[in-house]
Amino acid sequence: MPNVGVLVPLVAIFGGLIWLLVRAIRGREVERRVIFMFIFVAVATPILFPITFQEHATPVVKNLFDRIENLPSGSTILMSFDFDPAMAPEVQPMANALSRHCLAREHKIVFMCLWATGQSLLNTTLEYVIRPDFPHLVDGVDFVNVGYKAGNEGVLNVIVSDFKKMFPTDVNGVPLDGVEIFDKVGSCKDFDLILTVGGGRPGPKEWVLFVGDPADVPIGAGVAAVVAPQLYPYYPRQVIGILGGIKGAAEYESELVKTHPRFENMEKPGLRMMGPQTLAHVVILAFIVIGNIAFFRGRRGKKTE
């Protein structure tokens, strides 16, 4: 039986769009609050009554997934949380999926932040993803959180040649000289892969310019959709893979579940958000069409006058 909770709002949305189309053809204007209301209904309906889609990893996402999958177990990965709460809805799902994947492959992760706000969001990943999913992993042995350092590109410029100069201790004040992961890590050159999750400045671009290219370390990026187009020129030579916006996160989650069935029941915010995304995009596209009809009709009306 079709889901009545989904059907009723969908009928309301598409009925309303036809009504607006008829109004546009008759040359009547649409109050902007009506548009906001349509977007709200289009977003809220799939949240309340989830609509999910099948996602397949595109090459730009698959390349990064395969790199993490094919690294030998025990490889050392640096992951930087360079974002704030405003970006979190689309970027945190990437950070969670990437962390899960790395730890499932038994890689060692060094967590850090170039944004002060990234620290609390990193704690969220540690608290609600890593500790419940990997309770046997030990802080300082399997992963380490070195926290935030102010200085933007200045920080990158130092850690590219001497990591401990900028981060002498972890976030709890434990000297990194005694942390097992750092036995074979002196600088960024010693990491097998660097993952940067963010979208502002400093972010993936700065990681490429100040660490990836000078130190010849592969970089993978998870970015807010708004900056993804600026990062594509770096793919595949300077950035081995990009997760662009919530679509990238959904593709990565889908690939993770396919390859590691143990994550079948994990929370999948990326995939869950694709329902509202799709419906909202359909409504926006409809409004673009209606707006153009109204524009051309209005222009023809003026010409005949």
Place this chain on the structure above:
Amino acid sequence: MEHFALWLSAFLTLGILSFLYKDNPWYKLSEAVFVGISAGFWFVTLFWDNLVGKFWDGWQDEPMLWVGAVLGFLMLLRLVPRIGWISRWPLAFIVGATSGLWLMNYLASNIMVQVQATIQSLLSTSYASGYDAGWGAMINSLVIVVGTFTGLVYFYFSKEHKGAFGGAARVGIFFIMITFGASFGYTVMSRMSLLIGRIDFLLGDWLGLIN
């Protein structure tokens, strides 16, 4: 306490969203709270990380930190109109240091490697999987070359855009328009994600309507 935080978050979220109806005191209050908290957060963070964490805890080992501290103090002289001009010195230092820091990396990564990535063999576009002589890869390479070349032609204004040159510029503008369209599409997706995040919070965390 958690309940209070939840209701406060919902109150401020609805306050910001209320601007969609029209400007109102609830929106103004929420905006002022956001600006004030952001300023306070950054002040405290930078005080403890830079002034205390870097300078105060480290000046004994690294006397060079005094240079930064003095330059930082000179920057504050901007607040004294009579000797405010002194603040241009640290500003000049920042501009010079930032240019020096960025110049080489920018030149290497954004010019040299990017040019190298554009001028590539038709048969070796896939760095991830080695040589790839597929039609898709070749077309990709051609699109990159034609798009870059015609895009540059469009921005060359020393010659009038006429004849073959004008045709190339016309092709360039199509590439540029497609780029703008892709950027706009991604921006819409980004903004929608933020809206979804907030509505998810209101319907799920606050109202408890989501399982």
